[in-house]
Amino acid sequence: MASAEGAVARVTRASLNNLTLELQTDSELSQFNRMKKIDAIHRVQRYIVDRSATAGSCAFFRIVCNVMDGVLVSSIVTLLGGPLWAEILSGFLFALVVGVLSVLLRPRMSGSFKPLDAMMRHHRIVGVAVALTPFARIGSDAVNKRVAREAELSDDEELEKLQREQGRAVIDRLAESREVDPEVSEMLRNVLTLSETLTREIMVPRTDMICIEKGETLSAMLKLCSRSGFSRVPVIGDSVDDLIGVAYLKDAVRATAFNAQAISRPVESIVRDPLLVPESKPVDDLFHQMQKQRQHVAIVVDEYGGIAGLVTIEDTLEQIVGELEDEHDRTQHAEPVKVGDHKWKLPARTPIADLEEMFEIDMDEDDVDTVYGLLTKALGRVPIVGASAVTRGLKLTAVDSAGRRKKVSTILVEPAGLNDGSIPIEPSGDDEESDERAHESRKDGHKDKHKENNDR
Structure with missing residues (x-):
């Protein structure tokens, strides 16, 4: 009874179905034995429909047997004409021996380790226990209803x-x-x-989303994907809430690989309809929906219809297996590294206080706390590798990213105007305009100097 009580809670329907298939395909087994074992499997399947009631029946007979052990031994001593003290002592000693054997043999643990074997071996006596204790099922239903009523x-x-x-x-x-x-x-x-975790807890918030405007060309998108490390980028209109769709790197490569002129096509020409999910959606439902609709990225919307963030199927898998990284992902450096005179490579999360101490300046920044936040504030957008900005007399350049989300991990900090060419910076659209203005300024300076020399 103890072995069956431990086994009934752990035997599964899948294991019983697998055993049935094995018996049906076993050529060495006679038809009579095969049908006999299959009938036993069907009995066990009926017992585990209500596991609580079956376990209660087994527990009832186990308790009755434990009580009756001492009673029967005391009765035997009475029939042999023993005194009262001998009856009590014999019953107590026998019950004690049974208890010690139960602790040493641990029949309930054996049923837990091999539940299928235990149920198949004891299915007949379990059937007798279930048939003789109909009140076990009534008690099980009453407990479930009481608990449900208390929990509403x-x-x-x-x-x-x-x-x-x-x-x-x-x-x-x-x-x-x-x-x-x-x-x-x-x-x-x-x-x-997973069912208790909401999408808002695992999504990339809108402040960290890398987006591209619908008027940009495929060439600009290829550069953006190369610099950011992402292969799926949301396409927006006037703002993040003006979502057009999602552009895929594969589509951009397919469009431009065999047609050089397609490089100037707008990114809107390859956009795909986005999968929109509410931020309150449980992660397990989100995973099944993305799996069913064959979508690896979804846009998260809030209760007002605005864009709250972005979530990928990898984000849901990471809730199960932990952080996922590929061969292109790098680990974030933990300590600042001096790479030249007045030039430091700092982790993105370096406090501004450390930056002030290194360069002996007073930043007086109240709304940001890290070097990454300082660069983001100066740019006015999420920085990617190669982005740079000048603030407070310092030039900050994102030079490396880490993790699957390709967030900037290392920032090069140097005094403004100091650039020995050791760190190549790939300009974005705004940087190209500033470079052109600087180039025109240098040309005007050369012309003025040449005119001055001619006058002399």
């Missing part, structure tokens, strides 16, 4: 909640027993928490 949940919600709690308890026991790899048990825990 429907039957389906309560059943799902109980199953989730039981699953967590099983995983915790497996992790504590050290019979399962800790990483595997951690992934199982993460799977159970």
